Amino acid sequence: MAESTAVELTASDPADVVALHDLYGEYEWWADRTRSEVARALSNSVGVGLQEGDELVAGARLLTDSVHYARLYDVVVAADRRGDGLGRQLVWSAVEHPAVGHLNVVLLCREGLIPFYERCGFERYDLTTDIAGAEEEFVQMARWRTHPARDETPPPAAVETPDWSGGT
Numbered sequence: 001m002a003e004s005t006a007v008e009l010t011a012s013d014p015a016d017v018v019a020l021h022d023l024y025g026e027y028e029w030w031a032d033r034t035r036s037e038v039a040r041a042l043s044n045s046v047g048v049g050l051q052e053g054d055e056l057v058a059g060a061r062l063l064t065d066s067v068h069y070a071r072l073y074d075v076v077v078a079a080d081r082r083g084d085g086l087g088r089q090l091v092w093s094a095v096e097h098p099a100v101g102h103l104n105v106v107l108l109c110r111e112g113l114i115p116f117y118e119r120c121g122f123e124r125y126d127l128t129t130d131i132a133g134a135e136e137e138f139v140q141m142a143r144w145r146t147h148p149a150r151d152e153t154p155p156p157a158a159v160e161t162p163d164w165s166g167g168t
Contacts, residue, residue: 006093009047019056070100
């Protein structure tokens, strides 16, 4: 087994885009991502990978505000290398990347991966806050691109859709 080296993945390097896209293709739920989408995602995040020679064997991305938080996404290890410790090495390399090493890193994972991420130093956290003397739980929510309730519900009449085109 060759030694793995941590590398930064960038959208400006076509080889990084192709290699990460190929890794995503090994997972059914990421298989529909296009190279263009992978390039755009990399250009808007911190990409970290593990290489053995010229081969990318693992990859991940982080989004950050560069002040308080970073969120770890898309941790992937080549199918033929799973179980070799690369996932843990990748996560460690990602959370220690200079762009995020000083931040709290959070992630969302499925139940079956909790033991893995705990071995990587993550811990479950159930967030609550004190509101006027009563504990209230935080709930993670998402607004999906395609969702029947959102697609069928127009914005409130009092809300004007902003013009994000940069015009005045």
